[in-house]
Each structure stands twice: as C-alpha cells, then as structure tokens.
Amino acid sequence: MQQELAGQKIRVLIAKPGLDGHDRGALIIAQGLRDAGMEVIYTGLRQSPQQIVAAAIQEDVACIGLSSLSGAHMALFPEVVRLLRAEGIDDIFVIGGGIIPQDDIQALKEAGVEELFTPGTPMSDIADYIKRKVGSPIE
C-alpha cells in the first residue's frame, strides 16, 4: 500500500454501524491499534453504512473495522462492502467483530468481509492481521 511505502502509519477506521450502543470493544480495539502504532479514527455510535464509507474515503484509511453486538451484522456489514465496491474502491478492506455466531461468519466472508474477530481475540492478533494485510512487517 502506498501509505506504507511512504513509511506512514497504517490508518484504520473503527466504526459502529446501526443503533448498537455497546462501544467497549470498539474503544478497546481503537486504543489497542493505536498502541500498536496505527492511526485510528473512531466514528462514534449510530453510523449508517453510507456515513462509514464516506468517512473511510475522507480519512484515506486502509482498513475499516466494524463492531456490532446487537445482531444487525448480517444486514449492515455486507452493506458497507457493497457501498465501497459501488464507489469503485478496492484498496480499503473491511473486518468485523462483536457477537457474531459461527454460522454467520462464513456468510459474511462470502459477502466480502475479510475477517471476523469474536470475543476473546487478543488485540495483538487483530493488529498483526491488519499489518499482514497491508504488507507491513510484524514486530
């Protein structure tokens, strides 16, 4: 990725789609990724897929991390991917986390969400995953 070649920090958008107010996980991941050397923008609560995609473009991020604990992931996560593609964007990848039953994970991946991280995942696993995806060395 270009921003990596320029030696800049990896930029990540952490977003809360839908109406879910549980942001403990999103806030922890945001801080964890910052501590892993990334530039993290957190959207705050209640973002529509449109707002999330617009913010991702505006902030020129490499990755969007979506968090939902309300069960709305099947409607909202694929919509973010679809809107990115509709904008012709192929250098932003989408990952997700929250309360996501095993059965839904495959369907979300098929819809273009690159990876899902469920409760209990160490922050460092997520940071390492993002670094690998953007071709950045893992310490």
Place this chain on the structure above:
Amino acid sequence: MPDHDRKQDGLNKAERSTERHPQRQAKFSTSSGLEVKPLYTPEDGIESEAEYEQKLGYPGEYPYTRGVQPTMYRGRLWTMRQYAGFGSAEETNERFRFLLAQGQTGLSVAFDLPTQIGYDSDDLMAAGEVGKVGVAIDSLEDMEALLAGIPLDRVSTSMTINASAIVLLAMYIVAAEKQGISANQLSGTIQNDILKEYVARGTYIYPPKPSMRLITDIFAYCSKKVPNWNTISISGYHIREAGSTAVQEIAFTLSNAIAYVTAALEQGLAIDQFAPRLSFFFNAHNHFFEEIAKFRAARRIWSHVMRERFGAKDPKSLALRFHTQTAGSTLTAQQPDNNIVRVALQALMAVLGGTQSLHTNGRDEALALPTEESARIALRTQQIIAYESGAADAIDPLGGSYYIEALTDEIERAAREYMDQIDQLGGAVEAIEQGFMQREIHAAAYEEQRAIEAGRRIVVGVNKFQLENEPTPHLMRLNPKLGEIQTVKLARLRAARDQSAVDAVLQQLEQAAQGTENMMPYILDAVRAYATLGEICNTLRGVFGEYRPSNF
C-alpha cells in the same frame, strides 16, 4: 504466648512465602484495585457495639447496611425477574406466558434498539435492528399484543427503556386501561436513567437538559397517578458492563442519582414525594466478596446522602432498593456451559448482598439471545439458590465477617472519593459532558483487557484451559423478516386511524414541549390516538434537538 504475640505470629504465618509454597501472586487485589490482605482479624471488622450501631444497625433500619427490610428473604424471596423480549410483540407475549408458567414472579421487557431510540420499525435508521435485542413496539397496538392475557394488576413489569420511557410508560398505562385496570393498580419499573446512556449504554435521543425534564415530569405525574410505579432505576449495570470497576460502578451511579434528585427538587418536588420510588440496578460481577461488600456499601452511602444532604425523612427515601443482573461481560463465547457456573456464583453474590430482584443470564448470551432451554436453566439457578442452598434463611449472613466489613468500609471510602470529585466538577451532568466518567471507565476497561492478554487475569476457557475443537452450540435464531412485517403493520395502522386526530394531538404535544407544562398527559393522548412511537419522538426531536456526543 501473650495475645498480641499470638496474633502477630498468625499474621506472619499467613503472609509467609516458602520455597515450596510461594504466594501465587506478589499482591492480591479486587477488581477496583483494593488490596486483599492474607488474613483479616477482629480489628478489621466491627470492634464495638457503638461501631456496630453506626455502621451496620439492623435490617430495615438506617443506615440499611444489612438490608432494606426487617425480615428480608424470610418474609418474601427476591423477585425472580428474567429480562426477555425479541421479535414481535406476539412472540414476546408467548415467552412471557412461558416464564410466568415456570414460576417467574415478575416480567422484564427488553425492547429493540429502534424502540429504545424512538424510531418506528420502518424508519431508515432502524434497518437491520428491528426485533433484534428486544421486542419491537411501534404503537399502542403492539403494546396491547405484548400484554394480552397478562394480569397487570398482579404482575409487576420492569421495562428497560430510557430515552423513550415516557412514551412506553404511557402505552403501558393505556393498554392496562383497556384491560379495565386503572393506573393506581399498576406496579413496575421503568429504567428511565438517561445519564448512564450518555456514559455507557448509548441509547440517548435528546440533550441532557430536556431529557432531565422528561424524567422529572414522569416523577411528578406518577407520584399522583401511578403511585406504585418505580419511576427510575438508576443503573450501574451498564457502567460496569462498559468496563468500570466495582467502586466506579456505585460511585457513578450514586452521583447520577444525586443529579436526578437535584433536578426534581429544582422542579419544586418535595424530597419525600418522589424519593421512595427511586430504585437502583447493579451488576453482579466476578469478585465474590467485593461484590457483596459493594451492595452493602451502596446502601450505606445512599442512606447518608439522602438523610444528611437532602434531608429526607421517610424511611423509604433512605433505603436503597435494587435489582441485580449477573454480569453479561463475564460470559465467554468459549465453552459456554461454563457460564452456568459463573452465573450461579454471581447470583449468589446478589442474594448475599440483599438484592430485591434478580436476573440471571443465559449460558449462551455471549453468542446470541438465550434459547428457551438456556433461559430455563438461568431461572432454575435462582430457584436452587432460593430453595435448596439455605442462603436466603438468615439476613445478611456475611455481616460481621472481618473481611466483608473491611471491604465494605474500603469501597465506601473509595466511592466517596469519586463522588466528591464529581461534585467538584459540578455534578454528574457536568462530569459526563466533560467525559470524566467515560474516560475513567475506558481506562479501567483497557487495563483489564491488557491484564487478560498478559495472563495476569485468568479467564477460564479463554486464556487458559482452552479446548481445541469446540462443538457449535444450538443458538436462538430470529425471524429476519420482522422489519418487513412491522412495516406492513404500520402501514395498516396509519391507514386505519383517524389521521386528523393524530395530527391534532401531536401539535398539542409540540406546544407542551415548547412550554413548561408536564408532558405526560399530552403523551397519553397521543398514544390513545395511536400516534406511533416514532411520530411522538420525532415531534420532541423537533423541539429539543438531538444529543451529539464528542468523542472522548
């Protein structure tokens, strides 16, 4: 050996670290970072009759450390109140009847997020969320279906509803009216605690000031017309779920409570007119003794605040009554049956801490809403504690334990420090607007996550004792078509009702909101005319605006 030497000898032995048996940790502490000593002795506990009278007293008496009623569970067990709600009003009604048939003694309604945030199911903002974390209620019609066949004069109902509480309470009152039950026969609780929404839970609509007005309007209306209704359940539960410590949980909750009392007094209400209907909601988390001490400390602090700071006289104003839910955030997605054990321990803490009602979580709630089987096991857990364990037979059975009394004192001291700090910031509303509580909670949550990842804190099945291949549990699945079904229902309702009547009541509501009158009668009229939740809340949005948090 003289007594003094014997004691020192005992303490030394307890603290000793030998080569064969070194202490497991250099230091032991509670979730709040309070140090746990190896051994507690009489001087940590209650040392004299005078100290006993001052710190503990008797159950049902100031300062209520030992419990809010003189007989506690010997008279009547706590209310077993399982939080439930999903999908349509009809489906939830069926689960309610199942739970009542299983021996549950009160209802607790979970609403979906659009209902909690004042959107109709067909609103664009509701996409994907309809019926997911609770039941979808769009109008009086849905409320009538939710409560069909339930004897509202005998069953008390708790509703987890905050920003839109005034509308849902109005719908409940009118639905009961239609069953022939008058408002003064109703009993139940609305959560109605907006401050913790800004801090931790996120289902706010309006800015703090008009939100506080809605709350005090409810206090004033119910004190006259719905006297057995708990008009607020001031909640530490979600603050804890967001990652706070036990001390922060009660300190922030009690500071929020002080803000509500202050707002009601400013509206001209008399303290003993509304304070008896204030209730609380706490979390039962993992640290067994700290949690029990926390409940006792919360009661003691509140009675002091009410009597000394606010001059309350009615004993009911001084006694902190609370609901407890076991800690959802301690449930693991890994090896979910282990959660049954966690929940049982947490439920026991709540009982030993003197709770008035209790919800026990389902084992599968880190994965989805509980199945009927999981919900039954959760209820049976309470019944086993109540009927088999003997835990409910003596009042405050751990009172006098050197350890429990020392922890109760420590928690009280530490919580008081936070409460003083919040007072210095100008009170809870100011502290929240400045992001103080949010930052403190986040720092504690992040620290806990780091402790887990570093292995300093063990979570069984997650960072130790993992299973290689876990079987996939059977989970509850919801009807994904519910959004569409509710949309059809709404279209039918809007076509069938008298639209000019709806327009008229909404206009009156708008005017009332612009003035200073109590809004409850206007909302009751709007509900009766079958104005929808979204229409009512949008009318108020037009007057009050919407809250937009800064990111802290």
